[in-house]
Amino acid sequence: MYLRLLEKNQDSSEKEKQNFLSKSLEYFHISEKMMGVKRKKVTLVFGEAGIFALGTALSLIKGDQEQSNKYEEELLNFESTVLSKEFDSNEILYGRAGYISALVFAYKYTMNSKLLETAEKIARLLIKEGKKLQSPSPLMYEWHQSRYLGAAHGVAGILWTLFMIPNIMNDKEIRKDIIGTLDYLITLSFPSGNFPTSVGRERDELVQFCHGAPAVFFTFLKAYEIFKDKKYLEVAIKCGRVTYERGLLKKGLGLCHGISGNGYVFLYLYSITKEEKYYSWAQQFCEFSWSKIGLSTIEHPDDPYSLFNGLGGAVCFYVDMLSKIPKFPCFDV
């Protein structure tokens, strides 16, 4: 969150920027100290790899190239774990796709091509993994015996990470598989515009970043930008509408299943369509989240201050509302 504040406030005074940087470093070092010896969590959101990716970026911003290189090396050391057959998770929150996010996050700072090369290796394995299951979809994945669809645990999130790797997106066969998977996903949408949490689950229920319409929205909007096919924009707009109608959640302010995660849907729609209506929807979610009624109806989340489940994510959303340029933390890296 402090890193976002630093990056979004480049016009602030030197003193303020230093304050954001030192706060970022302070919390980073606490996370570093809390890291276990067994480094098995490989994702940007939940894992040691994420801490090393952040360390790579922060050290570089601080001007410590040597330390940044050390963290980058540690980050790259996860490659063998993630490529191993024993590693059984592919999704963003705990799996291979989440390692890709960590690598690409660090790459945006260091521009070290080794990071992208490693990400590409993982992505090619993800394509292979996606073809193992019997499914009408060219790519499908299972996590805890469910074929989840959404951003956090499912195929939409995995596609999102594939979009980030140029060599993958330049591969004609892979593009075909991705398009086929997107088109298959469309067939699963409910008449309401919402999406099931997993294949075969018929309850039109959850509307949040981890499950339901917001969980596939980001992938469809990005697919529209990449493939220029209007049908993907139409799906994204439908997802936006159902998120507006049913997405004012009472589960906290967080990104994963809270108001700010859903608010991002409208800010992204606004950024692509430039329709004021969507910015106004985002504003309404924003205002509700800190209103007396909003705060009183919001149940306490598990991690009230965290980036993904708590106030940290909400602050990033508010900051992005001011600039009108959305960048969903730890997801849109």
Ligand SMILES: [Zn+2]
């Ligand atoms: Zn969630």
